Amino acid sequence: MSFKNLELAFPILKALNECGYTAPTPIQAQSIPKALAGRDLIASAQTGTGKTAAFVLPGLQRLSAPCPGRKRGPRALVLTPTRELAEQITESVRVYGKYLRVKSTCIVGGMPYPEQLRALRKSPDLVIATPGRLLDHLERGRINLSCLELLVLDEADRMLDMGFIEDVERIVDSTPSGRQTLLFAATLNNTIVKLARRILKHPERVEIAARQTTHECIEQRLHVADNLEHKRRMLKHLISDPAMTRAIIFSATKRDADRLARELYAQGHAASALHGDMKQSARNRTMSNMRRGKIRLLVATDVAARGIDVAGISHIINFDLPKCGEDYVHRIGRTGRAGASGIAISFASFKETNELCRIERYIGQTLPEHVVPGLEPRRSLQHMTAKKKGGWHPPVQGYGRNGLKRTFGNRRNAVTAGYPKDKKRGSTRKGKRLIIEYRNSKESRRLRRAS
Numbered sequence: 001m002s003f004k005n006l007e008l009a010f011p012i013l014k015a016l017n018e019c020g021y022t023a024p025t026p027i028q029a030q031s032i033p034k035a036l037a038g039r040d041l042i043a044s045a046q047t048g049t050g051k052t053a054a055f056v057l058p059g060l061q062r063l064s065a066p067c068p069g070r071k072r073g074p075r076a077l078v079l080t081p082t083r084e085l086a087e088q089i090t091e092s093v094r095v096y097g098k099y100l101r102v103k104s105t106c107i108v109g110g111m112p113y114p115e116q117l118r119a120l121r122k123s124p125d126l127v128i129a130t131p132g133r134l135l136d137h138l139e140r141g142r143i144n145l146s147c148l149e150l151l152v153l154d155e156a157d158r159m160l161d162m163g164f165i166e167d168v169e170r171i172v173d174s175t176p177s178g179r180q181t182l183l184f185a186a187t188l189n190n191t192i193v194k195l196a197r198r199i200l201k202h203p204e205r206v207e208i209a210a211r212q213t214t215h216e217c218i219e220q221r222l223h224v225a226d227n228l229e230h231k232r233r234m235l236k237h238l239i240s241d242p243a244m245t246r247a248i249i250f251s252a253t254k255r256d257a258d259r260l261a262r263e264l265y266a267q268g269h270a271a272s273a274l275h276g277d278m279k280q281s282a283r284n285r286t287m288s289n290m291r292r293g294k295i296r297l298l299v300a301t302d303v304a305a306r307g308i309d310v311a312g313i314s315h316i317i318n319f320d321l322p323k324c325g326e327d328y329v330h331r332i333g334r335t336g337r338a339g340a341s342g343i344a345i346s347f348a349s350f351k352e353t354n355e356l357c358r359i360e361r362y363i364g365q366t367l368p369e370h371v372v373p374g375l376e377p378r379r380s381l382q383h384m385t386a387k388k389k390g391g392w393h394p395p396v397q398g399y400g401r402n403g404l405k406r407t408f409g410n411r412r413n414a415v416t417a418g419y420p421k422d423k424k425r426g427s428t429r430k431g432k433r434l435i436i437e438y439r440n441s442k443e444s445r446r447l448r449r450a451s
């Protein structure tokens with residue numbers, strides 16, 4: 001099938017030709033005709049499948065036809081969860097709509113208001129926005145959605161995960177009921193289906209990627225780590241590989257991302273952090289430096305896990321494992337894009353056993369273990385995953401909420417380090433009472449003062 005079969009307008013075909021696209025991807029082939037026919041759509045497709053064009057192209061086609069009755073406000077709105085995704089969609093609109101006279105603007109949080117007000121006053125045909133900032137403008141009467149013809153909810157599942165459901169619903173309520181709505185999500189779970197029932201009208205369903213699909217051109221590896229220091233040493237070794245042309249290193253927290261990026265920069269690497277606490281201008285600068293190849297190592301939180309499309313990312317390193325399998329699939333999907341191959345390396349410490357089991361269960365495969373020669377872990381993988389098989393695993397020393405040393409892990413085998421030997425922590429009422437008794441005891445207070 002070619003794009004011509006999809007009956008797209010000539011200026012769009014010309015722009016696609018310049019992009020080097022020869023044929024529509026499956027999500028485009030299935031969604032575009034339905035969207036052009038004016039149907040509502042609920043589509044499930046992972047990022048990297050070409051889903052942006054699947055809604056941008058029919059949107060542009062609609063906007064290329066004049067709308068005589070339009071009074072004010074945009075004709076099309078794309079809502080997306082993150083600022084980076086919004087910027088990326090805006091760029092796609094610019095590229096695909098190069099030969100059309102369609103005015104578009106991007107409205108995201110973290111950017112100065114005056115600039116956005118100026119852009120809104122110019123009556124854009126298409127607005128690409130994150131829900132929070134758009135709602136802000138809507139409530140202040142700075143944008144009118146009463147003439148909206150097309151609403152796209154991109155990465156709807158992520159928007160719901162991020163707690164945008166109320167904002168999305170309030171935005172939807174201020175649009176005309178006769179609009180066309182296209183909903184795209186990586187996975188169609190129950191919440192999405194419920195939302196779709198409320199806001200879509202007799203939608204067509206398009207399902208491309210199965211839930212557990214991971215990208216076949218990505219080689220996945222697992223490195224067992226003893227502790228944080230071990231992870232650091234392995235990372236130092238891996239990033240010295242010249243084959244690593246561009247990499248995203250995922251960390252669990254914003255603070256860890258900053259710290260790790262600083263360390264790598266101090267070691268002489270072109271490294272930078274990307275996370276939600278950074279100003280939007282700094283986030284945009286970092287992304288553009290990454291795209292231009294000025295940054296080789298991007299240390300990011302999950303803000304970069306979804307949708308970010310930077311060509312030439314050779315490696316993904318999960319310095320900390322994500323909490324669930326779905327996030328893992330999104331993270332590794334930043335490499336191996338557009339037919340290229342990529343390597344996804346995950347570090348898993350003993351504390352991350354649960355996350356590892358969750359990921360392996362989700363993707364339906366065991367991650368093959370690799371070791372860095374000279375940096376072999378002290379504990380074996382069998383120890384790590386024994387819990388999954390119902391076996392024993394050694395308890396880990398740590399600090400409890402009361403600041404005292406205690407042991408985490410398999411309760412049956414746990415030897416409470418901070419508690420007297422006969423007062424083991426347990427889930428029984430008696431166990432809990434013993435803990436309370438112990439916390440209030442003289443001995444406990446003495447230890448707390450000493451620690």
Ligand code: AMP
Pocket residue numbers: 020021022023024025028046047048049050051052053307309337338
């Ligand atoms: P997306 O899933 O929208 O993030 O797109 C992933 C990548 O696929 C982007 O780099 C697009 O430029 C590219 N792409 C989209 N559609 C096509 C197509 N029909 N042929 C080749 N590449 C495409």
